[in-house]
Amino acid sequence: MNADVSQDPIYIPFTGPTLTSVPILNKGTAFSEQERHDFNLIGLIPHRFETIEEQAERAYLQYCSFDEPINKHIYLRTIQDTNETLFYYLLQQYLAEMMPIIYTPTVGEACERFSQIYRRARGLFIAYPERHHIDEILHNATKQHVKVIVVTDGSRILGLGDQGAGGMGIPIGKLSLYTACAGISPAYTLPIMLDVGTDNETLLNNPMYMGWKHPRISSEEYDDFIELFVRAMEKRWPGVLLQFEDFEQQKALPLLERYQDEVCCFNDDIQGTAAVSVGSLIAACKVKNEQLSQQTVVFAGAGSAGCGIAEQMVRQMCVEGLTEAQARARIFMVDRQGLLTTSMTGLYDFQKRLAQKLPTGTETPETISLQQVVELAKPTVLIGVSGQAGLFSENVVKTMHAYCHHPIIFPLSNPSKQVEALPQDLIEWTQGQALIATGSPFKPVQFNGQEYVISQCNNSYIFPGIGLAVVAAGITRVTNEMMMVASEVLAAHSPLLNSEEAALLPPLESITALSKEIAFYVAKSAQKAGLAIETSESVLRANIAEHFWQPRYRDYRRRSV
Numbered sequence: 001m002n003a004d005v006s007q008d009p010i011y012i013p014f015t016g017p018t019l020t021s022v023p024i025l026n027k028g029t030a031f032s033e034q035e036r037h038d039f040n041l042i043g044l045i046p047h048r049f050e051t052i053e054e055q056a057e058r059a060y061l062q063y064c065s066f067d068e069p070i071n072k073h074i075y076l077r078t079i080q081d082t083n084e085t086l087f088y089y090l091l092q093q094y095l096a097e098m099m100p101i102i103y104t105p106t107v108g109e110a111c112e113r114f115s116q117i118y119r120r121a122r123g124l125f126i127a128y129p130e131r132h133h134i135d136e137i138l139h140n141a142t143k144q145h146v147k148v149i150v151v152t153d154g155s156r157i158l159g160l161g162d163q164g165a166g167g168m169g170i171p172i173g174k175l176s177l178y179t180a181c182a183g184i185s186p187a188y189t190l191p192i193m194l195d196v197g198t199d200n201e202t203l204l205n206n207p208m209y210m211g212w213k214h215p216r217i218s219s220e221e222y223d224d225f226i227e228l229f230v231r232a233m234e235k236r237w238p239g240v241l242l243q244f245e246d247f248e249q250q251k252a253l254p255l256l257e258r259y260q261d262e263v264c265c266f267n268d269d270i271q272g273t274a275a276v277s278v279g280s281l282i283a284a285c286k287v288k289n290e291q292l293s294q295q296t297v298v299f300a301g302a303g304s305a306g307c308g309i310a311e312q313m314v315r316q317m318c319v320e321g322l323t324e325a326q327a328r329a330r331i332f333m334v335d336r337q338g339l340l341t342t343s344m345t346g347l348y349d350f351q352k353r354l355a356q357k358l359p360t361g362t363e364t365p366e367t368i369s370l371q372q373v374v375e376l377a378k379p380t381v382l383i384g385v386s387g388q389a390g391l392f393s394e395n396v397v398k399t400m401h402a403y404c405h406h407p408i409i410f411p412l413s414n415p416s417k418q419v420e421a422l423p424q425d426l427i428e429w430t431q432g433q434a435l436i437a438t439g440s441p442f443k444p445v446q447f448n449g450q451e452y453v454i455s456q457c458n459n460s461y462i463f464p465g466i467g468l469a470v471v472a473a474g475i476t477r478v479t480n481e482m483m484m485v486a487s488e489v490l491a492a493h494s495p496l497l498n499s500e501e502a503a504l505l506p507p508l509e510s511i512t513a514l515s516k517e518i519a520f521y522v523a524k525s526a527q528k529a530g531l532a533i534e535t536s537e538s539v540l541r542a543n544i545a546e547h548f549w550q551p552r553y554r555d556y557r558r559r560s561v
């Protein structure tokens with residue numbers, strides 16, 4: 001067994017205001033009398049020593065004094081930037097309440113209003129005009145032992161489009177979940193914003209905008225810049241896990257394909273969303289005593305997220321015994337231009353693979369709408385990744401329900417204001433028969449005297465556990481196979497499999513336990529593939545437990561510089 005090092009003292013070279021200004025080390029009033037003497041802190045903090053529980057009580061009272069979610073967000077971010085241990089302690093106590101504040105949907109507004117609500121820098125901003133200083137920038141990071149990076153270029157933030165430098169809210173929020181949901185020490189995490197300009201006119205015309213006021217760079221400049229970044233990052237922190245987040249459609253998949261075999265990376269919107277969606281679908285099918293390979297699936301939205309989910313479904317259907325052609329024939333992708341068909345021009349490569357071949361001689365109208373596809377294909381599963389609010393109309397949903405008694409409907413677009421249909425409406429239109437999961441959180445729905453818990457089918461069920469696996473087992477590459485394993489673990493933990501009244505996905509209260517399970521099975525699959533350090537199962541479990549950081553103050557001892 002590995003020794004528990006989480007109780008050992010830490011040796012600190014800083015004193016006085018320098019120490020209290022480092023968020024990861026600051027304890028505020030929780031510095032002991034001895035530490036106050038040893039680190040020149042006497043008089044810099046109020047007299048009375050407080051425990052983290054007492055500090056959290058005050059912080060929670062202050063948090064509750066704000067009515068608007070965005071103000072709660074700003075308040076929590078301020079605590080994160082002053083005392084990270086207290087921030088994560090609060091999240092641990094109130095995860096279900098605070099997750100929508102630090103993550104979707106409120107983080108969307110925080111990105112949109114980034115320059116207005118800005119308080120203090122966090123992470124790294126790598127602006128294109130400063131690219132020649134990239135090594136210096138990476139060395140300026142306040143953290144030395146980075147193991148997980150979330151990077152965005154702000155070009156497609158949730159369903160909110162180009163948010164330029166404001167997109168930084170997303171890497172910050174995602175990394176908070178790495179810690180809150182999977183115990184990755186905040187000392188190991190680093191959010192990065194690649195500021196390559198913005199095409200958002202509102203931002204360019206906003207005198208307060210804090211990013212590089214310039215249209216987005218050309219794709220050639222862009223590719224060179226990303227290459228520069230990836231190489232510099234690998235040199236600075238070899239083996240670091242790189243999560244690509246919220247890159248626009250035409251960039252996301254090419255970037256993933258270019259780097260997935262070269263560095264330890266994944267794209268959360270493609271692979272994380274696919275894993276959580278397929279996991280939720282496997283669970284929903286099990287509830288109906290069916291398999292995924294028996295479903296007919298319609299997607300509204302054929303971007304990189306939608307196509308990523310569809311490809312993962314194809315893999316799962318093949319595992320269940322279908323041929324690839326049979327699997328693809330069961331999946332219908334509908335985008336702005338209607339159903340994707342092989343006769344269409346101008347499709348991306350990743351869309352072409354999922355386009356439907358219509359029987360020869362079929363008279364087709366210019367576009368085949370979502371409503372028509374639902375009428376013709378009679379889907380049992382409807383997935384929304386369109387970013388278009390209200391797209392699942394009453395007519396679409398009732399048509400689907402007419403052919404399928406228990407339709408599975410996942411309106412996944414984020415944040416909440418972009419959702420394809422409100423859960424309340426879906427329950428009413430289907431007389432409570434639909435199995436629903438959404439991308440953003442929604443309150444339970446009351447209908448005919450029954451309460452329906454709405455599960456949040458969000459990649460936050462997946463990526464934290466993947467990160468824990470990488471950190472604890474030294475995984476060198478993230479593969480689709482590992483994502484599939486994560487889906488299976490999620491599906492196996494569906495509470496609905498054990499009780500008809502329960503939710504489709506596990507409650508947030510059990511997400512840390514789930515992340516550890518995902519980490520264990522993902523790491524095992526990586527070991528089998530030769531992509532991680534070989535260990536016995538018990539050592540692997542112990543490594544996962546040891547890497548699981550807890551928000552508790554450690555004792556400090558003085559270290560001379």
Ligand SMILES: O=C([O-])CC(=O)C(=O)O
Pocket residue numbers: 104157158159246268269413414439458459
């Ligand atoms: O951040 C989220 O809630 C899920 C996600 O990755 C996205 O919508 O881009």
Ligand SMILES: [Mg+2]
Pocket residue numbers: 158245246268269
């Ligand atoms: Mg995303």
